[in-house]
Amino acid sequence: MAGKNISDLIERYLKEILAENNQIEIRRSEIAGLFDVVPSQINYVINTRFTIQNGYIVESKRGGGGYIRIEKANLLDDGEVLDALISGIGNRLSQRDGQTIVKTLYENGLIDRREANIILAVVDKNAYDVDNDLTEVMRANVLVSILNHLRYEK
Incomplete structure (x- = not known):
């Protein structure tokens, strides 16, 4: 994994899950724990790598039952x-x-x-x-x- 930074690894992990599903729901703290990073690192990856310009729709809900939903946008149909x-x-x-x-x-x-x-x-x-x-x-x-x-x- 030489030459890969943690943001690249998190992005790849999320994209691999998205390849199997139309959308994913994640909890920042769970993904942060998986990669041993602070939750703001997960925010950074989502805010920079999963944008509408990159073809993703992101929805988040804060609070105890909060989540981040990432969905690959279908530009042709929507x-x-x-x-x-x-x-x-x-x-x-x-x-x-x-x-x-x-x-x-x-x-x-x-x-x-x-x-x-x-x-x-x-x-x-x-x-x-x-x-x-x-x-x-x-x-x-x-x-x-x-x-x-x-x-x-x-």
Whole structure:
């Protein structure tokens, strides 16, 4: 396991469970105990690796009977997921987040490899000869437009 950090191991563990089930419900403290980490480490993994941009829907309930539910989003069948993805983009989008969204679209079969490469070219920082703030605004607008077109094409 050389080269793997604990966040990678936790992510892999949760994804292996998700591969067998449509959704999982976990308790932070149980997973933290399994990996001998603090519960906030579990929060970190979920907040950074199981986002809507990565194709996951996360719901949590706090308290004594609290849980965290992680579900692999079905982008093709659920317009609400596309709406959440668009909403998550907002008015600005970093190149990294744009690449993550394109990867998710590809992995969920919404776009093929060629389309993914074309969209990646559009979200590339070198595609715009303007300052970074305007680039992030333009990138967000273009990706939202693409997502809206996907909603009606498939």
